[in-house]
Amino acid sequence: MTPMEIALQEARAAAARGEVPVGAVVTDAAGQVLARAGNAVEALRDASAHAEMLALRAAAAAVGEKVLPGATLWVTLEPCAMCAQAIAHFRVKRLVFGAYDPKGGAVDHGPRLFHQATCHHAPEVVGGVRENEAAALLRGFFAGLR
């Protein structure tokens, strides 16, 4: 499985738990998976428990370092400002995301954090990878809530 397929699997598992379906994976410079996580805001009763935050912290714990300079973060949805800034703090080398998020995204939308003059670290960014599947998961989840 590719890292984005694992991230999609995490997103589906999150949906099955009643979470907004977003999944994330961190791989090291060699492409090995360091951590994987799904959104867990409901399970952890923690509004900051986005898939990216959980995966980044788990990856840092896995390697025993406070930053992840060679890592790639794969996530099914464009990160919000919290997660995008965390990506900068962890000095992640590359961000690959699935669906674009015009409402909550902060990479290609809203504050476009990595383009701010005060941004101290900007990863390479690839958006739209497996976009349709990631977006369909989210649409299905929110349709089910109505």
Place this chain on the structure above:
Amino acid sequence: MTPMEIALQEARAAAARGEVPVGAVVTDAAGQVLARAGNAVEALRDASAHAEMLALRAAAAAVGEKVLPGATLWVTLEPCAMCAQAIAHFRVKRLVFGAYDPKGGAVDHGPRLFHQATCHHAPEVVGGVRENEAAALLRGFFAGLR
């Protein structure tokens, strides 16, 4: 002690541990302290372990809720984009901060997150509270590193 005095105490304790001296406190609607934390990036080997993130998560755990709608976050330094967006996600009512941070702050500087059109929750903001003490702590810490 006022909440900001407790936050300053957390910042001093962080400095003594070799952390960038930033401290945070969360109080509930009645003014009771729910959580307090100092920056712990080095201790936890976690680039996201800012005082605000730790205090917000601890406060949510203390009340058993995923959001903190009546709460005030007191922090000695203007929050970065990660922490500012977390404040929005936790639906914190009020943010009181000490020193301004033109380089890394995201409230009155840089992306000015709470003024973005995509911002879904903006707290009341009071900046510059005990600013001199908070800034002196940071200056002292970084002078010691040189």
